[in-house]
Amino acid sequence: MLFTMIFSACSKDKDKPSGGNHKVVFKAVGSAGTSISTVVYVDGGGENVTKTDLSGSTWESGELTFSSSVQAISFGVQATGPNASATMKVQIFVDGVMKKESSGTGTILVPSATYYF
Numbered sequence: 001m002l003f004t005m006i007f008s009a010c011s012k013d014k015d016k017p018s019g020g021n022h023k024v025v026f027k028a029v030g031s032a033g034t035s036i037s038t039v040v041y042v043d044g045g046g047e048n049v050t051k052t053d054l055s056g057s058t059w060e061s062g063e064l065t066f067s068s069s070v071q072a073i074s075f076g077v078q079a080t081g082p083n084a085s086a087t088m089k090v091q092i093f094v095d096g097v098m099k100k101e102s103s104g105t106g107t108i109l110v111p112s113a114t115y116y117f
Helices: none
Strands: 021-030 035-042 046-052 058-060 064-065 072-080 087-094 097-106 112-117
Touching: 021 035, 021 072, 035 058, 058 087, 072 097, 087 112
Parallel strands: none
Antiparallel strands: 021 058, 021 064, 021 087, 035 046, 035 072, 072 112, 087 097
């Protein structure tokens, strides 16, 4: 596949609060003319989700709920650009705040990001 998704549901960080959840949204934004073909992310239940046969230059997940015991979440996109200066960025929003962003440039775009809580 495009890349390996890393997900861990067991937290060993004693400084984190023991209760509560995180609301997560994954976003992909490309420059004009880019076309997203595949997105891969980890859902709130710890399962890898792959969506294919997509089109357009933007994509956004619905709001996903993650337990506070989750250590990391990942998100990636495969897209094509119309020329070498095309860009695609992936963003991870946690509780309404952008926490991680990564981007790629070119005709073959495969940016990915992992956020560690």
